[in-house]
Amino acid sequence: MDTQAIQHVVQSPNYILEFTYLIASILFIWGLKSLSHPDTARQGMHLAEAGMAAAILGTLFHHDIHFFGWIIAGLILGSMVGAAFAIWVPMTAMPQRTALSHAFGAVAAALVGIAEFTMHAGTMSMFTRSALGLEVMLGTLTTTGSLIACGKLQGFIRGTPVQFKGQQLLNLLIFVGMIGCFGHVLYDPLASGYFYGMVALGFLFGVMLVIPIGSADMPVVMSLLNSYAGLSSAATGFVLGNNILIIAGTLDGFSGFILSILMCKAMNRSITNVLFGGFGSVHHEAGPGATGEMREISLEDAAVRLAYAGKVVFVPGYGLATAQAQHAVRDLANALEARGVTVKYGIHPVAGRMPGHMNVLLAEANVPYGDLYEMETINPELDSTDVAVVVGANDVVNPDARDNPNSPIAGMPIIEVDKAKTVIVLKRGQGRGFSGLENPLFFKQNTSMLYGDAKNTLSQLAQEVKNV
Amino acid sequence: MDPMVLIAALYVFALAAFLGYQVISRVPPLLHTPLMSATNAISGISLVGSLVIAGAYRFDLQKLLAGGSGAHASWATLMGFVAVFTATVNVVSGFGLTDRMLKMFRKDIKKKEAAK
Numbered sequence: 001m002d003t004q005a006i007q008h009v010v011q012s013p014n015y016i017l018e019f020t021y022l023i024a025s026i027l028f029i030w031g032l033k034s035l036s037h038p039d040t041a042r043q044g045m046h047l048a049e050a051g052m053a054a055a056i057l058g059t060l061f062h063h064d065i066h067f068f069g070w071i072i073a074g075l076i077l078g079s080m081v082g083a084a085f086a087i088w089v090p091m092t093a094m095p096q097r098t099a100l101s102h103a104f105g106a107v108a109a110a111l112v113g114i115a116e117f118t119m120h121a122g123t124m125s126m127f128t129r130s131a132l133g134l135e136v137m138l139g140t141l142t143t144t145g146s147l148i149a150c151g152k153l154q155g156f157i158r159g160t161p162v163q164f165k166g167q168q169l170l171n172l173l174i175f176v177g178m179i180g181c182f183g184h185v186l187y188d189p190l191a192s193g194y195f196y197g198m199v200a201l202g203f204l205f206g207v208m209l210v211i212p213i214g215s216a217d218m219p220v221v222m223s224l225l226n227s228y229a230g231l232s233s234a235a236t237g238f239v240l241g242n243n244i245l246i247i248a249g250t251l252d253g254f255s256g257f258i259l260s261i262l263m264c265k266a267m268n269r270s271i272t273n274v275l276f277g278g279f280g281s282v283h284h285e286a287g288p289g290a291t292g293e294m295r296e297i298s299l300e301d302a303a304v305r306l307a308y309a310g311k312v313v314f315v316p317g318y319g320l321a322t323a324q325a326q327h328a329v330r331d332l333a334n335a336l337e338a339r340g341v342t343v344k345y346g347i348h349p350v351a352g353r354m355p356g357h358m359n360v361l362l363a364e365a366n367v368p369y370g371d372l373y374e375m376e377t378i379n380p381e382l383d384s385t386d387v388a389v390v391v392g393a394n395d396v397v398n399p400d401a402r403d404n405p406n407s408p409i410a411g412m413p414i415i416e417v418d419k420a421k422t423v424i425v426l427k428r429g430q431g432r433g434f435s436g437l438e439n440p441l442f443f444k445q446n447t448s449m450l451y452g453d454a455k456n457t458l459s460q461l462a463q464e465v466k467n468v
Numbered sequence: 469m470d471p472m473v474l475i476a477a478l479y480v481f482a483l484a485a486f487l488g489y490q491v492i493s494r495v496p497p498l499l500h501t502p503l504m505s506a507t508n509a510i511s512g513i514s515l516v517g518s519l520v521i522a523g524a525y526r527f528d529l530q531k532l533l534a535g536g537s538g539a540h541a542s543w544a545t546l547m548g549f550v551a552v553f554t555a556t557v558n559v560v561s562g563f564g565l566t567d568r569m570l571k572m573f574r575k576d577i578k579k580k581e582a583a584k
Binding site for chain 2: 021024028029031032033035036037038039041042045046048049052055056059060062064065066067068069070071073074075077078079081082083085086087089091094097098101102104105107108109111112114115116118119127222223226229230233234236237238240241242243244245246247248249250251252253254255256258259262347349354355356357359360363364366368369370372374
């Protein structure tokens with residue numbers, strides 16, 4: 001090889017850096033590809049981690065970096081807080097922490113954009129300014145939107161939708177104002193007043209976008225915010241002319257987008273309906289059908305019924321997470337399996353508050369992933385199931401979605417527990433759950449209700465089963 | 469931005485979008501939570517942009533307090549610092565939690581328990 005060329009490479013750290021970014025990008029994609037199977041996932045993610053470490057270390061040699069004080073402070077503080085999250089955030093709190101991380105990612109992108117604008121507004125090309133505008137708008141609205149989502153999930157803010165008259169008109173005005181400021185900055189880069197106006201309206205728009213959305217719709221909202229945060233990072237890549245940012249941001253953005261579509265399909269609703277429908281605020285009177293008497297069952301009877309069953313299917317919902325009952329479910333399942341009962345778990349795509357949340361909780365409780373069944377796989381098996389146990393789930397097992405075309409959730413695919421020979425519903429009280437809908441399942445002949453805290457109930461059931 | 473660089477960047481975007489769609493569609497619902505956490509950590513790569521901003525300019529408290537255009541560089545440094553902090557939190561907690569979750573997904577728990 002030409003020695004001059006080699007010298008050139010050695011003398012220009014930027015080529016080395018670009019090459020590091022290339023390797024890191026490949027490792028990121030490899031890591032995500034490995035997530036297609038749980039057996040390969042961990043190893044692949046370690047590769048992605050290595051890529052990330054290389055990219056960060058390489059960047060420290062960037063020729064534009066002259067002062068290290070703030071960098072080191074940020075890296076150390078961030079690592080400490082990040083490690084604390086990684087070690088101590090309980091699995092039940094994953095939705096909140098994910099919402100918070102969307103906010104963190106978005107605020108980083110927004111701040112980079114604002115800083116770039118304050119330093120280089122005059123010298124930017126029109127294209128760079130439009131990318132920067134997109135970055136800052138998406139970044140700011142995702143920041144506050146995710147913080148509101150996080151607050152709702154954590155219970156700092158009430159989970160019920162906040163709606164008022166003229167809300168959509170107000171939102172439209174805010175949106176138009178934000179875009180107007182953006183347009184002005186495009187043509188007059190020195191109009192910093194308009195730029196900061198856009199920033200402020202972006203923050204406000206994020207709040208307005210999420211407050212009308214109820215907790216039950218959080219899986220869609222989380223996925224959408226994920227998508228925005230990613231696209232904001234990708235736009236940062238365009239502003240800085242940095243390919244790895246474009247690649248990683250696009251991957252993140254598309255992942256969020258795909259998840260949003262999957263979640264919407266799982267609820268048979270359009271994205272616009274989720275964003276502007278304000279589901280759960282209206283108290284629909286969905287016609288007749290949901291009347292009759294709920295039959296209560298005693299712990300002892302429930303235990304006997306489970307113990308002498310051939311096949312039991314557990315259907316968990318968000319109630320499982322709030323009651324932290326995942327380990328108790330596993331104890332009961334163990335007791336049943338010790339008696340030779342077949343135990344399976346049916347997971348609805350929107351059970352819980354974020355995509356895949358139930359799987360993680362059950363995996364935490366040592367349920368092997370082979371026992372976790374997707375909705376499509378478990379539904380044909382429910383005919384031959386002796387007892388279906390619903391733990392803190394409501395809408396995802398509501399037969400009205402299938403049978404009653406007037407129901408607000410009509411057409412939403414459900415786990416058809418009503419086809420099982422008997423159903424036991426574990427529920428905290430007689431309330432209606434998040435969507436405020438009456439659930440005819442609870443009034444069916446073959447359904448029995450078992451009230452109380454899910455965790456206690458399940459532990460006691462496990463004891464009873466052992467004593468049968 | 470140089471038009472050729474811009475075109476190249478758009479190529480990268482289009483190909484990454486296509487590849488992302490293909491790769492992520494194959495992730496089973498079982499792993500959707502780890503997926504979200506992983507993509508979050510990966511998009512924490514925006515850290516490399518934050519690093520450059522946090523380290524490019526001299527921070528001067530007096531100029532910052534004096535305000536005006538002289539304060540811009542110091543403001544940019546501060547914003548870069550906050551961005552470095554939040555992006556680092558995402559990288560570390562994102563990868564950490566992904567790994568913690570993935571560790572829990574096991575196929576052979578029953579066999580192990582039976583072996584005990």
